[in-house]
Amino acid sequence: MDYQNICKKLIQPLPSKYQDVIANRFGLGGGTKTTLQALGNKYNITRERVRQIQNRALSLIKQTNKKIIEEAAKEIEYVLKKEGGIKREDILLEKVDKENANEVFFLLHLADPFYRGGGNEKIHFVWSIGKEKVDEAEQFITDIIEQLEDIGEPVSLVDLDIPKNLDRKWINSVIEASKTIQFTRDDLVGLYFWPEVNPKYIRDKAYYVLKREGKPLHFVDIAKKINEIFFQNDKRAQTNVKTVHNELIKDERFVLIGRGLYALSEWGYQPGFTKEIIARVLKEAGKPLSFEEIKNKVLLQRKIKENTIISVLSNNRNIFLRTEDGKYYLKDE
Structure with a gap:
């Protein structure tokens, strides 16, 4: 539908000042929308007087062009109904006719079925x-x-x-x-302000990636997925591995659980070196534990080899003591 030509025909019979006010207020014919104040300055009249002229012009158009307006509104109404009967203003205008969005906006103000609302702290302008x-x-x-x-x-x-x-x-x-x-x-x-919904910073994007994957990832893989998800169409904006790794180190939401492997603290992973994890396991147990018991609990927190746990226990005998039956306990215990 030729919305631009329809709008020309609608305003043509109006007095010249009315035509100018409408064309400028709605940005018809490829123009930009002009404020009431700017038009008031142009004609040396008040903003309120410009508003009165605008409303009078719209009223005249409605009275004398009912059939044309109804016909022009059919396609807009079809799109609106297809979208559930309500649509954010800028998206609706683009869907109906992106090149002649101002003309569509003008016709929306003329046709009776349409109502403009919103534009407050809760919701954008909608039709x-x-x-x-x-x-x-x-x-x-x-x-x-x-x-x-x-x-x-x-x-x-x-x-x-x-x-x-x-x-x-x-x-x-x-x-x-x-x-x-x-x-x-x-x-x-x-x-919208939740980091997993609208991640603004690299650390938030890393959090989004881990939440989405639902499992620990190496920092190199986290960087790759950030670029795949957020910067696929903008190579210049892509992040690098070093930046991602630095953000993971600084943010308490992330826990290093193995060689370069990061998890979320909200998954139950706790920060600290292997020695600190073993100490925590023994302290929480409140009694001596066998190596097998220690290993099973530590591996819930860390993705490390069994030999690493053995090495930590052996190299810290001043902290991890053994009972006669070979179980481990903390010195302070």
């Missing part, structure tokens, strides 16, 4: 078919935020308490319009 859809969207966002705050991590939509009668397209469009809720790259839902 919907009726005001009630915007009210429902804002309430839905509030409910989902409360649930996510209680859960504390990204989850699938099926893990949330969402009424079964809600259309998935409507849900997707509402989340897309929310300023607080966001989909992850894995189609989970979380709060």
Whole structure:
């Protein structure tokens, strides 16, 4: 549909000043949108007077071009319904006609089925078919935020308490319009400021990678996956192994559990050298343990060889003492 030509025809019968105000306010014909103040300065009138002219011009267009507007609105309404009856403004304009987004924006203001809402701390500007859809969207966002705050991590939509009668397209469009809720790259839902949802720094990207993989990784592999996931289309922005390794060392969320192998502390891994892990195991046991018992517990915390544990016990006999039956205990115990 030729939206640009339609808009030209709609404003042509208007007085010249009305035409100029509408064309500039909406950025028609490839122009940029002009503020009320700028137009007021141009005509030496107040901002409020410009607003009155704009509203009067829109009213005249609606009164005399009902059929043209209805016909032009059909395609926009089709796209909007296809997206669940509500859509974030910038995305809707791009979907309908990216090259003539300003003309589509203008027509949205003329056609009766469309309602513009949002533009607040909760939701971006949206267009919907009726005001009630915007009210429902804002309430839905509030409910989902409360649930996510209680859960504390990204989850699938099926893990949330969402009424079964809600259309998935409507849900997707509402989340897309929310300023607080966001989909992850894995189609989970979380709060936008969570590092696993919107990882800003390299350390957050490393955290995202480990959470996604669900298992310990070598720092070289973490760096590779960061570049694959976040910088695949921007080679110049890609990170290097040294930077990733430095971030892993500095951040308490990560624990070195073997030669270059990192895990998340939230998985139950504890920081420290092998000697400290063995000492912790013995202290928590509160009694002497056999080598086999020590080994099994240490290997839950570290990806190391059995000989490493033997070596640490042998080289620290002033700390790890042995009973007559060969079990180990801490000197202080």
